[in-house]
Amino acid sequence: GPLVPLNSLSIDHSHLVPVTAGDAVELVGAPARTEFAPYLVDVEYRRLGPGPPPGARRIRPEALADGANDAALVTVRARLRHRETTRAGGRLREQFTLxxxxxxxxxxxxxPEANAIPELPGDALLEVTGLCTVMPDPGKRGRTVRLWLRGAEDVHYLGRPPFWDDxxxxxxxxxxxxxxxxxxxxxxxLRRQVRQRTSALVAANGQLLENAARLRQSEQEVQRALRQEKELSQLKTHFVNTVSHEFRTPLGVIMASAENLRDYHDRFSADQRAGHLGDxxxxxxxxxxxxxxxxLLGRVESGKVAFKxxxxxxxxxxERLVEEVGAATDQRCPIRFACALAGGDARGDDGLLRHILVNLLSxxxxYxxxxxxVEFRLEARDNFAVFTxxxxxxxxxxxxxxxLFEPFHRGANVGDVAGSGLGLAIVKRCVDLHGGTVECSSREGDGTTFTVRVPVFGRLA
Known part of the structure; x- marks a missing residue:
């Protein structure tokens, strides 16, 4: 049985008790050990009869060499690395490296060979039960752990180990x-780097957006300045063309009348001289x-005309403006004025209103x-005075x-009617200064109606 190695290693000690395999015994004694094997001192035993050996303890492999399981029946799971078999005189001796x-x-x-352990495949995974003996290495470099087996019943084949077991x-x-x-x-x-890079990119993107917005604003300002410059250039061109055209006729009249008076003054009668002077x-x-x-248009465009x-x-x-325009046009067309005001205090800029109404009536x-x-009507709507x-x-x-309200613009159907194209531009600027609106309703061949609304009553005045 498992205690045979104890007896065989201590064969020279007569007081050690041999144990027969298969017997159940009760031992009483003092444990001791030699350099190579454990033994008992002053043993007394009582044979209990045939029976199984005591139960084996399942232990972890790393606990085998610490000496705590010396002379104990243990069960260990291990892999077969090498097997060596020796036969002599009907008996069998096998040594396994696990x-x-x-x-x-x-x-x-x-x-005996009858109790031999069956053949096992190489690298088999086994569960082995045996008496554990821990013996110091003669070279003092460590310990040798050995399990003593009783027979085939102490070796259980569990199969081949998984590939990762090595x-x-x-x-x-x-x-x-x-x-x-x-x-x-x-x-x-990486997350920290990504956050930092993301923050840096967001900041850079924000800066780029701000720069882009500033560039767009600068571009818009440049475009606005270019438009204003273009408009100014066109205005100058229109001014030169208009002035040269409009001044040519009166200058020609003045020069012709002056030359006639200079050359033929004595020949002209008093009425003829008065006619030339009138021209x-x-x-x-x-x-x-x-x-x-x-x-006036120059002063308005430059902001020198203020709302007062x-x-x-x-x-x-x-009523005064109707009389002035009628006198200035030699009563060419009658101006019929209708007033629908119900009273109330009005506040407005007399000069701006004069420029607006004189140009429209003239x-x-x-034309x-x-x-x-010519119909001229005045009425009140809410806080506004409405001139038609x-x-x-x-x-x-x-x-x-x-x-219509662009400087120097004249309609295509004006014919040979003299004009500068500045009157309606002045009307629009003066209405804007007064905080009002001007609208035109016209159809070619069917007359024109201008409606001006300016705040002159109440809190809007």
Missing amino acids: DAAGAMLEARFEG WPMRQLALGGFALTFGTMTWVVF IVEASRTMSGLMEEVL PAPLDLRSLC NAVK SPAGRP VSDQGAGIAAADLPH
């Missing part, structure tokens, strides 16, 4: 832990009016057939309506 999770140990069996699990676990930790550390580092005065008045319109509200009598103002008379009446000027003239072509 690998228990990296700890190498020996397993031995001595007995792997150094501790090293793999440490390597996996190191790899996992390194991966997590790298991921954290000179009329031409001078035309040139003066043109220059006044140009200078003051109390005023709208009815009286309109144009209505100028109407002689004798056709309607004529029965040639009207305005649809293509000219979008450009």
